[in-house]
Amino acid sequence: MVAGSRLIRCGDCEGISIRLPEWPRDDDEVFCPGCGESLGTIGQLRELLVAALSDEPDSFSDNDN
Numbered sequence: 001m002v003a004g005s006r007l008i009r010c011g012d013c014e015g016i017s018i019r020l021p022e023w024p025r026d027d028d029e030v031f032c033p034g035c036g037e038s039l040g041t042i043g044q045l046r047e048l049l050v051a052a053l054s055d056e057p058d059s060f061s062d063n064d065n
Helices: 042-054
Strands: 002-004 007-009 029-031 038-041
Touching (some): 007 042
Antiparallel strands (some): 002 007, 029 038
């Protein structure tokens, strides 16, 4: 799994979509629908997403609407 510029993509075909199991668990693998390459586990993907989101400013903190 390649992470960069807040984009997670397949290291083989450069695809940017993922295929998830119907009822994902942390140890289930995530696959590229373009080439079928494993992109890691749900847990690894979650860690990347949490890290990327924690770097974002909280744009909703001042929005009471």
